[in-house]
Amino acid sequence: MDSKLFSFIAASFTSLLWTSLPSIVFTFLLLICTCLIIRKYQHLGCFMLGIVWMASVGHWQYTLQLSSEQISQPTQITGKVSSLVIAEQNIRFNLKVTQIEDQHLFFTKTFRLSWREPAWQVQQGQQVTLLVKVKPPHGLANEAGFNYQQWLFSEGINATGYVKSHVENTLLDDVKTVRQTLLNRMLAFPLPHRSWLAALTFGYRGLLQPQDWHLVQKTGVAHLIAISGLHLALVASISYVLIAWIVGGLISRFYSLHHLNLHNLAMFLTLFPTLAYSALAGFGLPTLRAWLMLLLFSVCFLCNKHLGAKSLILLGLTCFILLFPLSIFGLSFWLSFSAVIIICFVFWRWPVKQRDFSLVAILSAMVKLQLFLTLLMLPLVAWQFSYISIVSPFVNIIAVPAVTMVLVPICLLGVMCLAFKPDWAFSLFSLADQILSYGLRFLNFALQFDASFFNIPAFPATVWCFVFLFVSCCCLPSFGLNKKYLYLLLLPLASHLLPQRSNTWQIDVLDVGQGVAVIISKNKHAIIYDVGASYPSGFNMADSVLLPILQARGLSKVDLVFISHGDNDHGGSLPQLLKGIQVSQVLTNQDRCQQHFAINWQGLSIKALWPDNALKYSDNNGSCVIKVSDKFHSILLPGDIDKSIEKQLVELYPKQLKADILLAAHHGSNTSSSSEFIQTVGAEYVVFSQGFMNRWRFPRPEVLERFEQVNNNVDTQAKIFTTSDSGQVSFIMEYDLPKPIVVKTFRQDIYPYWYANVSRPK
Structure with a gap:
């Protein structure tokens, strides 16, 4: 079987x-x-x-994809709010859609919507009718950073969009879920650490700030603020003991009940409070995975079927793939089941013998479990997050029992009191808040050590597979083999750690939505042209795209940053970039990035062709236009200039404008990319950096037609890329050698998997 x-x-x-x-x-x-x-x-x-x-x-x-008609214009939908909502402005929530226009859906669809100024306080459980503008699920596609599109797919979200202000936006039913009601009551208490209590108690992490995530990730305790198997096991244990005690008392009092099997009855009844706890956590997939395993174990126990750990895990995996197949495309699935398998392996390799069952043995087993869990999970964590936490095992030895044995029980008692004794609930949550304050101080203290964690470059998955094999084989019995040969498995890692000097240089046009960010790198050094946008919500392209890529490449410093002009989609993320990494020099069109500026960087020539004086022109037309080249390859970066400036550049630099790669001006606007300019540049590759299904419909059809017309008149056909379709576009060139340019796109070459690529409307 x-x-x-x-x-x-x-x-x-x-x-x-x-x-x-x-x-x-x-x-x-x-x-x-x-x-x-x-x-x-x-x-x-x-x-x-x-x-x-x-x-x-x-x-x-x-x-389940939407039709072209449903995404080409505002659409009226009806559905039920399925996610917790706390904020009153700039909210984001999931909606289970039951009706689109006049069409009632037999199978519901899940939309992820944002609403800048809601007409009422949106809450989980409400039935609403909204006018929305939606599009297929899509996310930025770069070599590092969070893969939002894959996450949307794993969560079963069928469309994303925003709610338009309209008089027909209606609240049909203001019934809130029990979970939302209890969360509202808890958040009404004046507690300093309400955001942490909401995460621990209700699984709602929307109030946590970036610095909070940094703290729990680098100390290795992020798993404790996600309600999962650890918390459910605690609830199951407490429920089993209480039910056995209560039912045992009833059975002992009534002779007619003596035939009942107390253990079977307690095991069966334990499923219900654990299911209620899963509901309190919003039936999140980690909680459902844990409850499903508990259900399988209980069924086997009640049916007197003995299944070993291996059989139970395989059966649980099969059931989960059948019930929640999309979850295997999410990282949490692999982290959860990897942890379960490692825990089983540790107890198989170093079993706790019953005769040694004592407090010392329990503490020894906990320490051993945390050490080996951290060690064996290290390749997966390092591969996905590009860091290693040194303090994680030591922090978890204290944090795991403190959270599961103290904090979670207090919070659960507080939740039960919220309904009928708010004063008791406040006292309990105040106690939990005080314990949390000590815990957060401890985490901050652990993070103060110089070697508490360190970032590492991104290595290929095969390298980490060999590291995992090495660690696993070291933990296994020798079986008569000499383990010193296992160090050969670390050769791939060693080859990547050794300093390498390459004769290539690389240009990466990043996918930053409706904006521009370009990295030019050579010999472990980098310069950046524009940094993408920053938004009022706090989301910015430095933290989400640029810094993850620089970290993944092992770069701790940027030599130069060019800001073409002051528009948000070009320079908005500069403050976050400067905060996240050392930058030697920033050049803008208001200072040195102007005509006649020229430097030699890593043997590459960097020349500014425009503006002569940015103050004389509009913001777009004052863009800093630069050309980066070696003897045989070059790229032209023109910012947001329009046709009038293009004409002047053609007159000023009829030969210098020639380039192999062109970043199309103004994202493909019809006000730019004149035929004369396109023909003068004569690029072999053209990249449009623009947002997916953007409101301006960039690149405009007229612009694409002009490029096609120029292509028809020359021997060499320019290859056109759009970042919305291709994701990050990378050009790799041999320095000062007349070799062909190697082109790679993220969606087609680096990560070409069906579940992570753009889905166009039907």
């Missing part, structure tokens, strides 16, 4: 490597073949069934 489940799971996991979905016809034929052979070849049949299942799930998600 285990091997068949493993075949199904392995086949399902192969969907992570598909660059496209199998066609519907192929999937149907594969299903027929599976039905024909599964009796004779059961393992192969289970493997094929896994492929059929995940392909079917993918096609089902495609059928």
Whole structure:
């Protein structure tokens, strides 16, 4: 049985490597073949069934896409608010949509919406009718940083957009969920650490600030503020003891109940308070995973079926893939199950013997578990987050029992008192708040040490696989083999750690939505042209794109930052960039980034061709236009200049404008990219840096037509990229050598998987 489940799971996991979905016809034929052979070849049949299942799930998600008509204009929708909402302005929430215009949906769709100025206090559970402007799920696509589009897919979100102000926006039913009501009551208490209490008690982390996330991530305790298996196991244990005590008292008093099995009854009844706790956490996937494992264990216990840890994990994985197939595309799935498997491995390798069962043995087991959990999880955490926390195991030894044995029980008692004794609830939450203040001081103290954590460059997944093999084999018995040969598994890591000097230089046009950010790098040094936008919500392109990429490349300093002009979409994220990394010099069109500026950087020539004086022109036309080149390759970066400035540049620099790569002016606006300018530059590659389905419809069809007309008149056809479709576009060139330019795009070359790529409307 285990091997068949493993075949199904392995086949399902192969969907992570598909660059496209199998066609519907192929999937149907594969299903027929599976039905024909599964009796004779059961393992192969289970493997094929896994492929059929995940392909079917993918096609089902495609059928839930919105039509072109539904995204081309404002649409009226009706649905139920499914996420907790606290703020009164600039809110973001999920809506389970049951009706689009006059069409009632048989299967609901999930929209993630933002609303700048809500007409009422939006709360979880409300039924609403809203006028919205939506588009397919989409996110920035760069080599580092959070993959928002993949997260949307794993959460089953079918569209994103915003609510338009309209008189027909209506609150149909103001019924709030119990979870929202209790959270509101708790947040009404004047407690300094309400944001942390909301996360620990209700699983609502929307109030946590970036510095809070930095604190828990670098100390390795982020898992404690996500209601998951650890918290559910505590609730199950407490519930089992209380139920057994109460029911045991009843059974002992009434002779007619003596035939009941106390343990079976307590195990069965424990499922209900744990389910209620899952509801309190909003039925988040980590909580559901833990509850599902508890359900399987309980069923096996009640049916007298003994399943080992391996069988239970495989059965749990199979059930979860069947019930929540999209979750395997989210990182939390892999972190959760990796932790479970490692815990089972540690207890198998170093079992706690019953005769040694004492307080010392328990403490020893906890220390050992935390150390090996941190060690074995290190490759996965380092691969995904590019840092290693040294203090994590030591902090967790104290934090895990403090949170699970003290804080969570106090918070749960506080929740139960919220409904009927608010004064008691306030006292309990005040106690929890005080304990939290000491805990946060402890975390900040741990982070003050110089070697508490350190960032590392991003290495390929294969390197971390070898590191994981090394750590795992070191933990296993020797089996008569000499373990010193295991160090050979660290050779791939060593090869990446050794200093490397390359003769190439690289240009990366980053995907920053409707904006511009370009990194030019050579010999572990970098310069940046424009830094993208920053928004009132706090979201900015420095923290979300630039800094993660620089960290992933192991860069701790930027030599030069050029800001073409003052528009937010070009220079808005500069303060966050300067805060996050050392920058040697910033040049803008108001100071040195003007005509006749020229420097030699890492052997590359950097020349400013415009403006002669930025004050003489509008903000866009005063953009700093620079050209970066070696003897054989070059890129022209023109900012947001329009056709009038392009004409002057053609007259001033009829030969110097020639470049292999052109970043199209003003994101592809029809006011720029004149035919004469396009022809003079004669670029082999053209990149439009613009937002997905942006309101200005950049690049404009007229601009694309002009590029096509110029292409028809020359021998070499320019290849056109848009960052909304291709994501990050990278150009790799051999320095001062006439070799062809190597081009890579994130969506087509670096991360070409079907679940992370753009889905155009039907």
